[in-house]
C-alpha cells in the first residue's frame with residue numbers, strides 16, 4: 743500500500759474529480775497516512791468562526807467582518823494527477839532512474855524526470 747510517492751509537495755497537479763475538476767494547482771502538502779493532499783487554491787472550504795462578541799447583537803449595526811477563514815481541504819490523492827513540466831499535460835508517473843542513475847519519478851509519456859523532493863520523501 744505504501745507505494746513510492748507519485749505526487750509530492752510542490753508538484754503541479756490536475757484535478758480529475760470533484761468541485762474543482764479540470765483545474766490545476768501546486769501541491770501544498772501531502773498526507774501519506776491519510777492518502778490525501780492539499781492543493782493551492784483547490785477545494786477551498788470556508789470556515790465560519792464565531793464572532794467574538796456573539797451575545798452582543800448588532801453592536802455597531804454591522805456584523806463583524808473577517809469571520810470567515812478560507813483554506814484548502816485535503817483531496818484524495820487518487821483524484822490528482824501529476825502534470826509533466828515538459829508535456830504540460832496530466833500524465834502518469836513511471837518510476838525509473840534519471841540520467842544520473844538515481845531513482846526518479848519519470849513522466850510516462852516523455853520520460854522527463856520529475857522534480858525531486860527536498861528531503862528524499
Ligand SMILES: [Zn+2]
Nearest residue numbers: 826829849852
Ligand atoms: Zn512528459
